[in-house]
Amino acid sequence: MLLFDIDGVIRDVAGSYRRALAETVHHFSGWRPDPGLIDGLKAEGHWNNDWEASLELLRRHGHQPLPAFERLVEVFSGFYFGGDPEGDPSQWRGFIGSEPLLVERSFFERLGGAGLAWGFVSGAEPPSARYVLAQRLRLVDPPLIAMGDAPDKPDPTGLLQLARALAACELGPQAPPVAYLGDTVADVLTVVRARQACPHQRFLALAVAPPHLHHDPAARQAYEQRLRAAGADAVLPATTAVVAALERLLPTEPEPLLSAPWPPRP
Numbered sequence: 001m002l003l004f005d006i007d008g009v010i011r012d013v014a015g016s017y018r019r020a021l022a023e024t025v026h027h028f029s030g031w032r033p034d035p036g037l038i039d040g041l042k043a044e045g046h047w048n049n050d051w052e053a054s055l056e057l058l059r060r061h062g063h064q065p066l067p068a069f070e071r072l073v074e075v076f077s078g079f080y081f082g083g084d085p086e087g088d089p090s091q092w093r094g095f096i097g098s099e100p101l102l103v104e105r106s107f108f109e110r111l112g113g114a115g116l117a118w119g120f121v122s123g124a125e126p127p128s129a130r131y132v133l134a135q136r137l138r139l140v141d142p143p144l145i146a147m148g149d150a151p152d153k154p155d156p157t158g159l160l161q162l163a164r165a166l167a168a169c170e171l172g173p174q175a176p177p178v179a180y181l182g183d184t185v186a187d188v189l190t191v192v193r194a195r196q197a198c199p200h201q202r203f204l205a206l207a208v209a210p211p212h213l214h215h216d217p218a219a220r221q222a223y224e225q226r227l228r229a230a231g232a233d234a235v236l237p238a239t240t241a242v243v244a245a246l247e248r249l250l251p252t253e254p255e256p257l258l259s260a261p262w263p264p265r266p
């Protein structure tokens with residue numbers, strides 16, 4: 001089965017989440033962190049949550065006093081959604097409106113056609129994750145673990161939860177291999193920790209550099225090196241290369257596996 005991170009893998013968030021992070025820091029401090037600094041923070045492996053990452057950048061920049069967390073979330077949300085996150089997406093006026101997709105709907109049809117179960121494990125807020133999957137990609141009831149459904153990555157709880165639901169059996173030698181494709185060190189570490197939690201289950205950590213690095217070969221190479229050092233089994237040139245990578249890494253044809261009902265029934 002193939003599980004995906006969303007931001008940087010399914011959609012380009014350089015002009016949305018990452019921009020909202022920079023603008024939120026600027027709003028409070030008058031200082032705007034550059035993309036390389038945000039990448040450096042993310043490379044530490046535990047700043048997956050962009051609200052906490054914003055606060056951490058303010059802290060490291062020496063900004064005092066730090067804003068209340070709720071206030072920071074409100075400002076961030078204003079930049080990102082520009083409207084009520086729980087409301088009608090057509091009313092949103094924020095950066096979320098400018099997120100290039102990195103795959104098309106037909107990509108998922110091909111995965112299904114190849115007998116691969118697929119789903120999403122993301123730290124994005126549920127309305128944002130649902131927006132890209134259901135509205136933009138028109139996927140019907142996509143299996144999804146989003147922010148609040150499980151602890152933040154690199155905690156593997158969400159990944160294991162979705163893998164179990166899609167395998168419809170206990171994880172272990174009898175379950176199909178679980179591949180997870182993400183774009184950060186935290187994503188790779190999530191798989192490393194899942195492996196520690198379930199040593200008899202086969203896991204693959206696949207990684208791809210986020211699109212904002214694709215036009216900067218030196219930065220991309222350094223970033224990909226950090227993904228490998230964290231434990232990535234393969235670094236892909238693009239999300240669409242994932243099926244070819246799986247065929248290379250799992251040379252025997254994986255057992256066709258149909259999706260279990262989602263959400264899982266008790």
Ligand SMILES: [Mg+2]
Pocket residue numbers: 005006007008009182183184
């Ligand atoms: Mg991501």
